[in-house]
Amino acid sequence: MDRRSLYNQFLQQFPIESLGNMTLEEYSNLNKDNSFCYWLESKTYDLGSIWGGSAYKFGIFKFDKTPKQDNPKYSHDENYSWSSRLGNTSEEAFNNIRNAIIRIANHARNAEWDEIEKINDLWPVTTWKIAFLYSNEQLLPIYDKDSWLVPIANHFGLSDAKKHSRAELYNFLLEKKGKKDLYVFYDELLAIMEVEKTKAKTKIWLFAPGENACMWDECKESQTMRIGWDPIGDISEFKNREDLTKALQTIYNKDDASFKNDSLALWQFVHEVHEGDIVYAKKGINKIIGRGVVEGDYYYDETLSTYRHIRKVKWTHSGEWDYSIHKLVLKTLTDISKYPEFVKNLNDIVVEGENIIKETQPIKTKQYWWLVASPNVWKFSDINVGDIMEYTLLNENGNKRRVYQNFLDAKAGDMVIGYASTPTLQVVALGQIAKDTDEKHLYFRKTEQLLNPIDYSIIKGYEELQEMECMAGGGRGTLFKVTEDEYQVLMEIIRKENPIFDTNTIETYTDSKFLSEVYMSSSELQRLKSLLKNKKNIILQGAPGVGKTFTAKRLAYALMGVKDKQRVEMIQFHQNYSYEDFILGYKPNANGGFELKHGVFYKFCKKALNTPDKDFFFIIDEINRGNLSKIFGELLMLIENNYRGKEIKLAYTDELFTVPENLYIIGMMNTADRSLAMIDYALRRRFSFFEMNPGFLTDGFKKYMDTLSNERFNKIISGILEINEFICKDDSLGNGFCIGHSYFCNQKEFNLEWLENVIEYDIAPMLKEYWFDDVQKYESQMTLLRNILNDNR
16 A cells, blocks of 8 residues: 555544544554554554554553553553553543644644644654644654654754754755655655665674673573663653653652763663664673674563663673773763774674783883872862862972972873871872873872771881882872882782672672562562662561561662672661761770771761762661661761762761762661650651561462471461451551561471470560450460461371
8 A cells, every 4th residue: 555545544544533532442452453553653654653662652552461560650550551640540641642632633734843842742753643644744754853853854954953843853854855745755765864874883882781790691581681770761752861861860869960871871772772783791890791783672661570671682692701901881881882992802802702911002001109188188088989189280389299200200090099198197098090190280080988097007017118208208298109019018908908899709689589588579579669769768667577677688689689798788776876886986995095986877878989880778777776866966967868969067077978879778667666766757757668567478478388388387377367467456556566477487398396486485475465464365366376286286
C-alpha cells in the first residue's frame, strides 16, 4: 500500500470527529491490530517511525505483564499502567490523554505548530506523529528532533539547528520542500539520512556494567548493556539534557548537585549510542572484561527489578584483560572515540590478543613532593577530594616562595604528601600535581584526606627520612622534594594507619540475594530502598526477632550492589554515649593530660568524602537508647537530606564540617521495649520510619520451612502466628510486640532440642514479661506451644 493510501486509511479508522468518543479500550488493548496506539506505532510505520522506547510514550497502555510498583512516576491498576502525572486513575489519565490528542489534531489541521509545541501530555515523538496524521499532509513525517530534524536541517544549511524549536525546524524544512510532493520530498530526506549515517564514524564506548561489574553476567546472558538510575524512569521522555538533570536533582533530593556525569551518561546512552557502535565493558580501573557491537535502540523495561535502561548488544568477546597503561575512567559510560591510541590499545589487547606493556608516549619520570599548609592560612580539610587548588608562586609580599625552583619543576601527575604545619604538625592528606606549573600557579588536586593523620614526631623517628629536604633549615618553606625511596617509606607509614582494601575480591550483592537472606517481600525491599535513597536517614522499627540488625547491613549491600564491608560502619547507642564519642572531644592520654580525639561518625564522614562516587552506610543499633540531641549536637541539622553537603562549624575546633551526600544512616529501634522513651521529635522528622513485621508468611521463610521439612516445626510456626494474632488484639500490646521470625532461623536441619530451647528460653520469658500482670494469658499461650512440642513424643 502506498503512503497516501495508508494515510487515508488511518483517517477512516480514526476520523478527527470521533476522537472525543474514543474509549480507553480502543486507545490501547492487547489485540495488536485495531487500537489507536497500534496504528500509531506499527500499522503506520511507513509514515514515519516512532518505534522503540517504552509504552509510556503513549501516556497509558494495557499490559500483559504486571509492571513493578516501585517508581512513583508510574501508576498501575489491574489492567493499565500510566504516567502518574496524568491522573490518579486509568480513566482520569486517559481523559487527559484524549483531550491532548484532540488539541493536537485540531492545531495540526490548522498548521499551528507553535501551539502543538506547548502540549506535554505525551512524548514528543508521539505528539508529532499524531500531529502529522491529522495535518492534512501539511507536516513532514519525521519526529525525532536530535536524530532526524537537526541533522537534516544542518544538511540544508541551518546554523545552530539544535537551538531551534521543533516548530522552527519544521517550518524551515517545509520551505525547502517547496511545491514538491510530500512523499517524494520525504524519500529525498530518507536518502539524505542514509548518506549522513554512512559519513558518521562508528563510536567506541567504555561501559561499566554496574558497580564492580555486578551486572556483567546478566548483560552477557541477555546480550544487552544495562545501566541504573531506575527512579528516573524512561529517559526517552525527556526533551533535553537540562530537563533530565532537573529530574535527577528532584528524584535524589540534591538541588545543588550538578549531576554532570550522570546526566551525560544517561543522555548519551539514549541519543548518542547507535547501532554498529563498539562497546568495551570494564571492571574497576584496570580490567577489560568484554567487547561487543550495539544492535538495537534504547528501551526501558519496567518489569526488571533493577538496571532497567537497556540496549541490545552482541558481545563478541568475553574474558579478563589487564589494562595497565593508565587507569580506566570511573564513569558508567564514556565516549573514547577521540582517543585513537587508547582505542587501538584496547583492540590490540582484546581482539588481536597482544600484550601491550609500553605506553605509546615516553614515560615521564614521576616526582614526589612535600606540600606544607599553614592551618592559620588554609587547610587541606577545606578542599574536597578531587578539587584542584591553585597555589601562587609568589607570597603575599610579592616575593618568590622558598625553594622557588621546586615550584617550576612540578609536573602533572607528580605525587604529593600534604602536611599541616604548626600547630597541627601532621601529614593529613595525599594528592597529585593536577597540571604543569605555569608562571603564576602550582596546581594541586587532593586525592585523599587521611582518616588517621600521621604525627611529624613519628616521621622524624625513621632513620631513612632524616635527609628529607623538608627537615633542612627547620622546615621553613612550602614545597619540598621527596625522593622515591623516601616517598615509599612515607607511604608505608601512612598505609599502616590508613589501609586501602582490595575491592576486586568483593562479591556482588543483588536484590535476589537480599530476598534469599532477609524474609521480606520484593515490593517491601523496593520501598525500603526508595525511602533510604530519598530521605538518606531511615529507622527500622519493629518487635524483637524481626531481623532489624540483620536487615540493615544487607540493605546497605543491596544498595551498593556489592558486599563491601569497608563502606559500612555499625555502632550501638547506650545511655552514656556522648557527642565526644560520636563526633569529637577531649580524651585522657597516657601523659595524664587530655587530647582532642575524633569520634566514629566524624571519621566515617571523612571516609565517605574521600570516595564521593560511592555510597557509605552508617548503622546505629538501639538508636533510641541514646540521648540523641546530645549525641548529634550541631549535626542534627546536617544529617537532614536537604542540608547534606552544607558546612557548619564544630563546637570544639571551629572546623567547617559537612555530612556528605553519599552517606546514609540506618537506625534500628525495638518497639517492644517499654523502658525507652519515644524518639526526639526534632530527630524524628529527619528520619523515615519503616515498620518491620515478622516474615513467617514470606516466600523466603516458606522455602526455609521446606528445607527443614518437619511437621512439628510447621505446627510451631502456625502456633506462633496464632499468638501474634492474639498479641495484636491485646490493647496493652499490639503489632509492635509480635514474635519475630529470626528466633527460628539459621538451621540447616531440624533439631527438636533446639526448638524446645527456643520456646522455653527465648519465647517463654518474653511472653511472661508481656503479661506479667496476667498469668492466665501467659499460660494459655505457652500451653498451645508446649502441646505442639509434646505431640507424638
